[in-house]
Amino acid sequence: MRDFPIGVFDSGVGGLTVVREIMRQIPNENIVYFGDTARVPYGSKSKDTIIKFSKQIVDFLLTKKVKAIVVACNTASALALEDLKREVDIPIIGVVMPGAIAAAEATRNEKVGVIATEATVNSNIYTHYLRDLNPNIQVYSKACPLFCPLVEENWLYDPITIEIADRYLSELIEYEVDTIVLGCTHYPLLRHTLRKVVGEKMNLVNPAYETAITLKNVLKEKQLDRLSKTNEHLFYVSDGAEKFKAFANTILPCEVMETNDVNIEQY
Amino acid sequence: MRDFPIGVFDSGVGGLTVVREIMRQIPNENIVYFGDTARVPYGSKSKDTIIKFSKQIVDFLLTKKVKAIVVACNTASALALEDLKREVDIPIIGVVMPGAIAAAEATRNEKVGVIATEATVNSNIYTHYLRDLNPNIQVYSKACPLFCPLVEENWLYDPITIEIADRYLSELIEYEVDTIVLGCTHYPLLRHTLRKVVGEKMNLVNPAYETAITLKNVLKEKQLDRLSKTNEHLFYVSDGAEKFKAFANTILPCEVMETNDVNIEQY
Numbered sequence: 001m002r003d004f005p006i007g008v009f010d011s012g013v014g015g016l017t018v019v020r021e022i023m024r025q026i027p028n029e030n031i032v033y034f035g036d037t038a039r040v041p042y043g044s045k046s047k048d049t050i051i052k053f054s055k056q057i058v059d060f061l062l063t064k065k066v067k068a069i070v071v072a073c074n075t076a077s078a079l080a081l082e083d084l085k086r087e088v089d090i091p092i093i094g095v096v097m098p099g100a101i102a103a104a105e106a107t108r109n110e111k112v113g114v115i116a117t118e119a120t121v122n123s124n125i126y127t128h129y130l131r132d133l134n135p136n137i138q139v140y141s142k143a144c145p146l147f148c149p150l151v152e153e154n155w156l157y158d159p160i161t162i163e164i165a166d167r168y169l170s171e172l173i174e175y176e177v178d179t180i181v182l183g184c185t186h187y188p189l190l191r192h193t194l195r196k197v198v199g200e201k202m203n204l205v206n207p208a209y210e211t212a213i214t215l216k217n218v219l220k221e222k223q224l225d226r227l228s229k230t231n232e233h234l235f236y237v238s239d240g241a242e243k244f245k246a247f248a249n250t251i252l253p254c255e256v257m258e259t260n261d262v263n264i265e266q267y
Numbered sequence: 268m269r270d271f272p273i274g275v276f277d278s279g280v281g282g283l284t285v286v287r288e289i290m291r292q293i294p295n296e297n298i299v300y301f302g303d304t305a306r307v308p309y310g311s312k313s314k315d316t317i318i319k320f321s322k323q324i325v326d327f328l329l330t331k332k333v334k335a336i337v338v339a340c341n342t343a344s345a346l347a348l349e350d351l352k353r354e355v356d357i358p359i360i361g362v363v364m365p366g367a368i369a370a371a372e373a374t375r376n377e378k379v380g381v382i383a384t385e386a387t388v389n390s391n392i393y394t395h396y397l398r399d400l401n402p403n404i405q406v407y408s409k410a411c412p413l414f415c416p417l418v419e420e421n422w423l424y425d426p427i428t429i430e431i432a433d434r435y436l437s438e439l440i441e442y443e444v445d446t447i448v449l450g451c452t453h454y455p456l457l458r459h460t461l462r463k464v465v466g467e468k469m470n471l472v473n474p475a476y477e478t479a480i481t482l483k484n485v486l487k488e489k490q491l492d493r494l495s496k497t498n499e500h501l502f503y504v505s506d507g508a509e510k511f512k513a514f515a516n517t518i519l520p521c522e523v524m525e526t527n528d529v530n531i532e533q534y
Binding site: 037038039044045046048049145146148149150152153160163164167238239240265 | 416
């Protein structure tokens with residue numbers, strides 16, 4: 001089983017920022033990625049729908065004989081992880097708990113901001129986890145629904161993006177948070193613009209890094225870590241394989257040679 | 268069959284602007300609406316996926332014994348209408364041809380702008396139809412992917428929305444178009460903001476009005492028009508029925524009492 005791949009999924013391309021971190025931290029591992037590009041985005045949809053979509057994807061990944069699964073989407077981690085854990089007997093890791101751990105460690109004044117999709121914010125999951133880690137932490141959450149479309153429009157360093165970030169983040173700055181969790185996998189791509197708005201001193205937490213470390217530890221603990229490095233990553237999407245491949249090649253440290261379409265509704 | 272309802276569908280809530288116009292123009296008719304809120308938006312997705320989703324929805328609407336179908340989504344009209352027509356033997360009307368007819372009639376200088384989703388713009392369908400109507404018309408198309416999320420964020424009259432509209436529309440203004448087609452059913456909700464950017468003299472064409480008139484004529488011609496007025500409209504979505512109902516009640520002239528969830532992937 002050690003040689004089996006890791007399944008990673010996201011609602012679309014955002015999860016590639018998590019894949020990038022896994023490739024950096026545990027380069028021996030092979031990855032089977034699925035991006036649900038036909039039904040993206042998840043962030044404005046209901047819990048029931050997000051659970052249904054996530055279960056279909058897990059069923060698909062299991063056909064690829066994965067030894068562990070990373071839910072590389074904050075919205076699916078927030079709303080579906082507990083249900084998914086009940087379905088399968090391999091390790092399943094979300095991005096929310098690792099993100100919360102990193103934020104709890106980073107904050108000095110115990111005031112943490114969370115920016116995420118509407119569904120993640122409404123789930124209150126970051127607040128819940130952060131309070132479990134440190135009951136003194138005050139959490140201020142803000143849904144930023146325009147950030148994903150701005151990333152997809154590729155206006156990463158645009159004055160309009162700065163203005164929108166300024167609008168969304170002003171409340172968090174007023175609350176004097178010293179740490180902000182980038183609670184959606186698209187947001188790290190806006191890191192430079194967000195930095196301009198929040199200043200140099202703010203801790204910006206990207207849960208991807210901590211997620212890769214968590215995965216590394218889980219694999220080692222369960223003696224599931226791969227010992228040799230002969231990489232063969234596989235990429236699947238529910239729509240637009242070519243468009244996805246082009247985007248993946250701008251993000252990942254390896255070349256994505258092929259991406260295949262999957263009819264995910266059949267799972 | 269005259270008493271059977273009209274099926275209307277959209278990728279989400281935008282098609283309600285078409286329903287509103289149908290209710291105004293042919294108040295006798297009953298409507299069965301389906302909004303694909305679990306898989307919205309369509310505008311960034313591929314032709315194959317949009318055809319697949321549209322066929323599932325048509326199959327669902329046929330179970331409701333509809334006598335005609337209105338594809339109240341520009342993207343689905345642009346990419347799936349021809350395929351849908353081959354599948355069923357009742358009248359199917361899209362919003363693109365009615366929009367093109369209205370624009371061809373409105374323009375004086377034969378320069379028409381089209382703003383729409385990425386998928387609609389890439390299909391070149393408005394250009395194709397407008398040129399069929401009048402080969403002298405020059406068409407300038409522009410995808411405006413941030414407009415839908417701005418509508419969903421409810422920043423309808425926001426300075427940021429004006430700035431984004433200014434960016435998107437500046438090319439069309441430079442080309443000296445005298446008419447702009449609002450080629451996505453969300454865009455009429457931004458009409459006041461767009462008006463500020465393009466000035467009072469620009470013709471802004473909303474295809475919804477012309478679509479309702481086309482439907483009226485088709486029903487009359489085929490003797491399918493309903494003669495009495497005892498309305499019973501039905502609303503279905505693939506996700507978030509309550510949220511949809513609240514939105515529908517801000518748009519429609521009648522009260523939406525109930526909206527039901529449908530597992531559309533089964534069709």
